[in-house]
Amino acid sequence: MPVTDPALRFWLRYATREGALWEEGAQASLVVLPQRLAGAFSLPEEVLVTSDPEVAREDGATLIAPGHPALDQAADAILTTGDAGRLTLAWPARVPPGADTLLAHARDRFPVDHGRLDAAGPPRRVLLPVLRVGALVHFDVSMESSFQERMDCWVDGRSGLEIADGVWRALAAQSPEADDTPAASRPIALPPDLARAVREAYRLIDARAAVRSAVIAKDAEDERAAEIRRVERYYSDALASIARRRATAGADRVAMLDARAEATRAERVRRLAEIEDKHRSHIDIRPIRLHVVEAPALELPVDVLRGPRRYPLLLHWMLGASTFARVRCPSCGEPAPLVAAKDRLGCERCLPSRVPAHHPPQPPAPASAPAPAPASASRGNGALRTAPVAAPGTAPPAARAAKQPPAAPPSTARPSVTRPSAGQPSATQPSVAQRSAARHGTPAIRVDGGDFTARLWRAVATADRATVRTLVAPESPLGAAIRLFGPLGALYAAEIPPGEIPTEMSVDHLPTMPEVPEVTTGVLRTAHRQYTYSLRWGLEGRRPVAYEVLPYFGAAAGPRLLGTGRWGETRQPSSRVPSPIGELDPVAAAIWRTTLPATGLALALRCLAAWWRAGELPALAPCPAPVVAAAVTRMVSWRSGLRSSTDVVAAGFGVEPDRVRNAERPLQRTLQLSRLQTW
Known part of the structure; x- marks a missing residue:
């Protein structure tokens, strides 16, 4: 009987990819698992699986349904690895439109004020890059109510403009190119601008998530x-x-x-x-997919005529959707109707004086200034060198795309400090610096996240303890790592094994949402391999300080930690973490012994930071250290995405759940933990 249940079908595909074999049966499917996979799933090497509860009860087959640990583990593995790839669509068999037909469509699609389109050459066959970006969005409507949805976004890989629903549905319905297609007969593949396209896709997903969150929050x-x-x-x-x-x-x-x-x-x-x-709603966005789809297209060179003046322009007819791809203004980059001026080709936004009467003038949108390229700082004696490096194979796909710096515009004028760069929040979304300045009554200041991150990693690589202490907030997870391991604690937080020191790095500052720390992400390269990292930081007064280093891409570096879905599952085995260099108090020692192997270093550092921030509380004096450690772990882990109950955490520490609940009350009064204050 064919497997029709989507959950079971997904698990079988994952097991097959990992080396398993399976055969369909009348009521259940026989699966032969490799020894490694059987141990990971806690299943026998030969197992009957089914999605029918009646068959599972009568025939003794294993029921693979939502909630089964093997299914959850497979899903976590897929999400952690990410889904990245390149797909080329087959060239349509039908005859493409001619040059005159394309020009007529172009004149209807792109009317130019004070100008006219004229063909400048014959169309040529090209492959137009289209990006499909997907993310899992987790909505916390309240502490008792949360939802998770998948959001996909299709954007033009060169301009970053969103692809309309009808267009991407037509592209998704096309078949891929055959593997035996000769390379000589393939059209020219246009290179994508991944940095711009991924940034625009993430902005669109973020906006959709905000709208969806408002709808969900209204119901509550x-x-x-x-x-x-x-x-x-x-x-x-x-x-x-x-x-x-x-x-x-x-x-x-x-x-x-x-x-x-x-x-x-x-x-x-x-x-x-x-x-x-x-009841304060919160959104976590986790990138999971990045597909580059090469769609067959015809590139039509045209000239925009205004009297004797000619302004060249390239248009792309998407054969699968029978429409032209959207274009940006050559002057300001906005997707607005074109205007042919006497000195340049612009649009209704950057040439408002030339807008006709039936189009109300609009203020020009602020153009994004180019992100500063990482400065080279190569020195002798093993000093850290700042350079753009490729992300490792284990990095999430969005990380590999977002690390490429956006191309700078042709203008050589230095951007004004009041205009946001590609790595700074926009004027409508205040940065941590602006919000801190507003609270303290001081003028807003700008902090270059790349420069600050480079200073921190150079100090860490050279074991400059004094400089590291000035750049790290003491009551933070990174401060706890420095207290445990010294300056190299930041490397262990990034899951860099002991003995490896980074020699090169890349930085890319990501836009953040209000009331959350800034995020700078990139790659650290050692002599053996590369490691992704995300640095969460903010301002204390007018001084930037680092809060936390996480071992994955910054778009997912939020209050909710990756890989902490259940108690006992960790990203980083505790055996790879060195021992602390000093003595730990009884509660910290209990957190180290139990929380670290059960949840990983990132969550253990948050728990230690919370405990050391709480200090000695008189109300907790009668409580044994394991009870207090369990209470701290339960409170911090719940707000970091580990949805294990108090009973589960208490069992891990070997204490009574009621005593843990009693200890949580004075701790919460002191710590005031929330979704944004997780430690």
Whole structure:
């Protein structure tokens, strides 16, 4: 019987890719797993699998359905590896349109104000790059309600403009090119601008996720409002009761009742703040797919005529969708209707004075300034050299694309400091520097994330302890790594094994959302291999400080850690982490012994940072160290994406769950953990 269940079919495809063999049966499928895969799945080497619960119950087959650990493990492996590749679509068998037909379509598709399109040569066969970018978007509507959806985005690989639904659906329906197609007969493949295209695709996904989050959060607004009403009613009744007792109390009880009323008001403020934090929505975007689809197209060279003046332009007719690809303005890069001026070819945005009466003038959009190329800083004595390097094979596909710096425009004028560069947040989205300056009443300042990151990695590579301490926030996961291992702790946080020192690096600053740290990502190259990293940092006053180093691409470097789906599953085995260089207090030692092997170094560092920030709490003095360590781990891991219950975490530490819950209350009052403050 053919396998029709999508979950089982996915698991069988994954097992086959990893070396398994399987055969369909009447009720269940027989699978022969390699010894390595059988051990990873905790299954026998020969196993019957099915998606039918009745067959599983009667025939003893293994039920592979959503929620089964083997299925979850396969999905995690696919998501961690990413889905990257290049696909060339077959050339259509039908006769392509002629030059005159293409020119007529072009004049209808691209009307030029004060100009006219004229053919400048015959069309040529090309392969137009189209990018398909996919991401998993996790929506936290509240602490009890979360959703996960997949979002795909198709963009032009050269201009970064979004491909319309009808166009990409037509491309997706085409068959790929045959493997035996002679290379000599293949059309010319146009090179994509991956940095621009991936950046635009991520911006589009981010915007869609924000709209979707607003819709989901609106559905939960009634629950939030009802909870606030209940709290307000409870504390109003409590204050009214205190007021009645005060009215008839003696002089010796008035002061005590006043203090109780003040404490009740403070408790109401704290409780309302907890409700707001509980129902504050949050978005995590995790890139999982990057496909470069080479679509058959005809490149039509045209001239835009205005009197004797000619402005050359290249148009691309997409054969699979029977339409022209969108174009950007040659002057400002905006996708606006073209305008032929006396001195240049522009658009309605950059040439507002030439806009006809039926088009209202629009203010020019700020053009993105070129991102500064990494500066070479090669020195002797093994100093770290800043240079763009290729991402390793284990990096997520989006990381490999985003590390290429965008091409600079032909202008040689230096961009104004008030215009955002490609690596800086836009004017409508304030950076951490601007938000910190607004809170402290100081002028907004700009910090170059690439320069700051290069300074930090050079100090780490040369073991410059004094410089590292000035660049790292002490009460942070990276501060905890420095406290445990010295300056090389940043390398261990990036999953670089002991003994390997980076000699080259690349940096690329990513745009961030409000109220979250900045993210600078790139590659560190040692003598043996390359390692991806993401540095989360922000401003304390007017000084940039580093908060955390994570071993993966920055678009996913948020409060939710990758690879922490369940207790006992880690990205980095604890055997690869060196021992701390100093003595640990009892709670930190319990976190090190239990949390590190169960969740990995990244989450263990967050737990240690939270514990050391909390300090010695009198309310926790009677609690044994494993109980406090379990409470810290449960609180931090929950806000980092590890959705294991208190019972599971308590069992890992060998303590009672109720004692862990009691210890969480004074810790939360001190730490005030939330989705954005995870340690």
